[in-house]
Amino acid sequence: QGKGLFATKNIRKGETVFVERPVVSSQFLWNALYNYRACDHCLRALETAEENAQRLLGKSSLVLPYPEQCSIRKDLHQQCPRCQVTYCSAECKQAALEQYHQVLCLGASRDDPTHPLNKLQEAWRNIHYPPETSSIMLMARMVATVKQAKDKEWWIKAFSQFCNKTANEEEEIVHKLLGDKFKGQLELLRLLFTEALYDEHLSRWFTPEGFRSLFALVGTNGQGIGTSSLSQWVHACDALDLPMLQREELDAFIDQLYKDIEKESGEFLNCEGSGLYVLQSCCNHSCIPNAETSFPENNFLLHLTALEDIEAGEEICISYLDCCQRERSRHSRNKILRENYLFTCSCPKCLAQADDADVTSDEEEEGEGETDDAELEDEMTDV
Numbered sequence: 001q002g003k004g005l006f007a008t009k010n011i012r013k014g015e016t017v018f019v020e021r022p023v024v025s026s027q028f029l030w031n032a033l034y035n036y037r038a039c040d041h042c043l044r045a046l047e048t049a050e051e052n053a054q055r056l057l058g059k060s061s062l063v064l065p066y067p068e069q070c071s072i073r074k075d076l077h078q079q080c081p082r083c084q085v086t087y088c089s090a091e092c093k094q095a096a097l098e099q100y101h102q103v104l105c106l107g108a109s110r111d112d113p114t115h116p117l118n119k120l121q122e123a124w125r126n127i128h129y130p131p132e133t134s135s136i137m138l139m140a141r142m143v144a145t146v147k148q149a150k151d152k153e154w155w156i157k158a159f160s161q162f163c164n165k166t167a168n169e170e171e172e173i174v175h176k177l178l179g180d181k182f183k184g185q186l187e188l189l190r191l192l193f194t195e196a197l198y199d200e201h202l203s204r205w206f207t208p209e210g211f212r213s214l215f216a217l218v219g220t221n222g223q224g225i226g227t228s229s230l231s232q233w234v235h236a237c238d239a240l241d242l243p244m245l246q247r248e249e250l251d252a253f254i255d256q257l258y259k260d261i262e263k264e265s266g267e268f269l270n271c272e273g274s275g276l277y278v279l280q281s282c283c284n285h286s287c288i289p290n291a292e293t294s295f296p297e298n299n300f301l302l303h304l305t306a307l308e309d310i311e312a313g314e315e316i317c318i319s320y321l322d323c324c325q326r327e328r329s330r331h332s333r334n335k336i337l338r339e340n341y342l343f344t345c346s347c348p349k350c351l352a353q354a355d356d357a358d359v360t361s362d363e364e365e366e367g368e369g370e371t372d373d374a375e376l377e378d379e380m381t382d383v
Contacts, residue, residue: 004315005282011310017291018279020302023158024100024145025225025275026137029125038271039088041096043225044299045271046086048072049233053257056230056265065250069236071298072229082107088299100144103197116196123192127185135274136189138218142276143197143205152201162221162281186212218274220341221281223293225300226270232298277302286317286347287326287333293318317347330356 011017027038037046045052049070054062064070078093079086083106087093109115113122117140124136146155190211204210234254242250261269280293280302290308295301310316319326320341321333330353337345 003282004284005279007310007312007314007316009312011306013306013308015306017304017306017310017316020277020279020304022223022225022275022277022300022302024138024141025273025300026135026141027225027271027273028135029121029137031271031273036271037086038227038273039092039299040080040085041087041092042299042301043227043271043273044088044092045072045227045229045232046074046077046088047229048074049229052228052230053261056261056269057257058264064233065253066233066237066240069240070229070233071236080105083110098148100141100148103144103147104140116192120189120192120196123188127189135218135222136193138222138274138276139193139214140197142214143199143202146202147197147199156201158278159217159276161278162217162276186215218276221276222274223277223280223302225273225275225295225302227272227295227298227300228270229298230269232296235296273300275300275302280304280318283316283318285320285337285341285343285345287319287321287345287349288347289317289319290314291316291318330354 007017025043027040027043031038038044039046047055048067049072050062050064050067053064054060073088076089077086078090080093080097080101085101087096104117106112106115106117109118112118120136120140128136142159146152146159149155187208190206190208193211194206198206205214237250237254240247240250283291283304290310291304291306294303294305296303304316304318321336325333325336330350334344334350337343
């Protein structure tokens with residue numbers, strides 16, 4: 001778990017606890033597979049809300065009402081002149097260049113399959129089908145950040161504050177992506193990672209044990225980031241002060257739009273990635289959290305919002321599980337938490353259910369006849 005974060009003042013339900021920028025972030029490689037386009041630095045969606053809806057719906061003739069509620073400014077978009085990755089603004093382009101992009105810029109080799117960085121990304125795609133839960137490129141940006149930095153020790157110290165345990169010796173739990181069945185894949189990734197990015201200052205990160213620690217760091221601390229210009233447009237429309245009839249018409253339009261999109265495109269609607277957040281990583285887990293994270297600005301800025309009143313001195317807890325996982329049995333919840341975060345939960349909900357039988361939820365029982373690999377469908381897969 002995290003180190004623990006406690007309220008320094010009384011916080012009311014719905015109030016923003018803090019807004020945080022990541023130390024480093026990266027969009028998932030499979031965004032491109034689904035033709036999602038996000039700023040290569042801040043993950044802001046690059047499509048307008050209308051373009052986003054048209055693509056997800058497969059209907060180029062769709063017109064969204066209130067287009068002025070979309071905040072995407074295409075006239076501000078810029079590309080790296082060497083490798084053509086796209087940014088939402090000159091500020092993001094410059095920030096990326098100053099922090100890590102000089103090391104990671106592929107230049108004219110962007111389509112060369114033999115370039116070490118392209119080999120690394122292709123290996124990750126083959127090993128890890130979507131949806132990703134961590135990203136090899138998040139690790140690459142960590143290395144590139146240190147390589148470019150004048151004060152390398154400051155950045156190494158910044159990254160070392162994140163938990164990077166590969167196992168919890170007390171409870172004999174090993175991170176599920178570091179088990180015996182993935183040894184060959186991890187070694188392949190390590191060798192490609194070393195070929196693409198080796199740096200003397202970070203030599204420990206490239207050793208077998210150091211690479212495992214780095215992998216565990218992004219696996220246990222990486223916060224998923226989801227951005228969507230359509231979602232932001234919907235929130236902006238919700239805030240409009242409209243006459244009752246217009247409000248009902250707009251709400252009905254939006255409800256139908258989401259139903260049609262779900263039928264056409266399924267659940268993956270956002271541009272997605274992951275980032276490392278210092279404050280957020282300090283938050284411990286609870287199956288009945290009193291705060292939640294969101295990305296309302298359509299970029300990597302994380303907002304932590306109170307789900308209920310939190311008194312000064314009270315611990316601020318988030319859930320490491322999604323809404324569906326939180327509704328599962330205590331046994332199922334702890335199986336996920338042990339495999340991904342190396343601890344057994346003792347929140348009030350889990351303590352209250354401590355005497356329940358150790359049976360998995362209905363959703364998991366349905367799949368018990370499947371192989372272990374099927375359980376890991378959203379994790380590593382065989383090469």
